Amino acid sequence: MSFSRRRFLGGLAGVVAVGVGAGGAARYWLGTPVDQAGVDYQLIAAPLDVELVAGHQTPAWAFGGSAPGQELRVRQGEWLRVRFINQLPVETTIHWHGIRLPLDMDGVPYVSQLPVKPGEYFDYRFRVPDAGSYWYHPHVASSEELGRGLVGPLIVEEREPTGFAHEAVLNLKNWHVDEEGAFLPFSIPREAARNGTLGRLSTINGVHRATINLPAGQIVRVRILNLDNTATYRLNFRGDAEMRLYALDGNPIEPRAFGKDYWMGPGMRVCLAVKMPPAGEEIAIRDGPVRLGTLRSVPAEAAATDWPPALPANPIAEPDLANAEKLNFNFEWVGEVSDTTEGKPPSLWQINGIAWDITDKTCADRPIAKLQLGKSYVLELKNMTQYQHPIHLHGMSFKVIASNRRKIVPYFTDTFLLGKNERAQVALVADNPGIWMFHCHVIDHMETGLMAAIEVA
């Protein structure tokens, strides 16, 4: 396999990451501009000290001078062109979580590209087919790189106005830091063998117990993104406000009441509409009984608006269930915590009897399944463990159609939280050729075996 567009970058130290609007696009694009109406970003990953714990510095790693990373925005159907510059002391990549894109833009080391070394840059460019809330993160040394803050939101706006006049993006992340802001281990085998190694300090947009001011009386689109390594949030709210769910992960649903709580695994997103209460009132954003932050109503001038209609569906091919081939995927625990070799993560989990080895660059040469381009498949996902696993597929979205544990209103997604001992069916049209990673998004599950490659050809 040959890899392209990785270049050495000289003399750019100190360059500040800038988001460039449509007008300035060509200035930063050294290749042939594909579409002048696109949005360009020059995105730098670099160390950045952040104050997560008051009075203390945490040596984070940041995209575009912030951790979580700079918000990227692009309109559906347009090109996203990012010149990614690595000023970290380690090699890395960017993976665009949930975006259906060509394999060479997928950011998986040794599968879609070579890692970007310190001092190098890589041009990512692809068209975004679907509107919704997505995110980006490295796919190299993920426990540490994501753990140190290399996670950022990627918002794809609908082609036409949606009827929402206000919007807020809430990035959830728990940091692995102690009381003085020093990093704790990102992955401990004993924890990786269970729920994953949890961070201790919860944040919204990098702030512990953040308060987000929103206009009173208005209906606000609130996007909540779980950018955490391991935490599954039991998202719920306390306060006097009507809320409706408009999208799960990247895809719209028929709007419905938010309900009691929503289990949001790592990598998952929700899009809510919140009718903000009168000025001065607050809504607590909670994980189970724990307050993560607050939405506060502040006086607003604008007249109250009505609930927007459902968001337009994304152009995802409908699987042909009558003619779909069925494939089984069993997720198992095989923990041998004591059996660890120096410098190599233990092998704790497997899919269909095979544990992915993140230190072996050839794993993707042995895909766990080969799908025929254009054909429909039903993937039967069977969780044989006592832990939840947010199962994620690169390159294609899938439709969740059934579960033995709960009632499913079918919807398209890229990440499905497979509950303890749950058996679920998801369906897709194998319409994107490539080698696509299929893994649990609890990062230390992924790094200790719970990953595989699926080939579409």
Ligand code: C2O
């Ligand atoms: Cu967020 Cu391999 O993915």
Ligand code: CU
């Ligand atoms: Cu992904």
Ligand code: CU
């Ligand atoms: Cu898992």
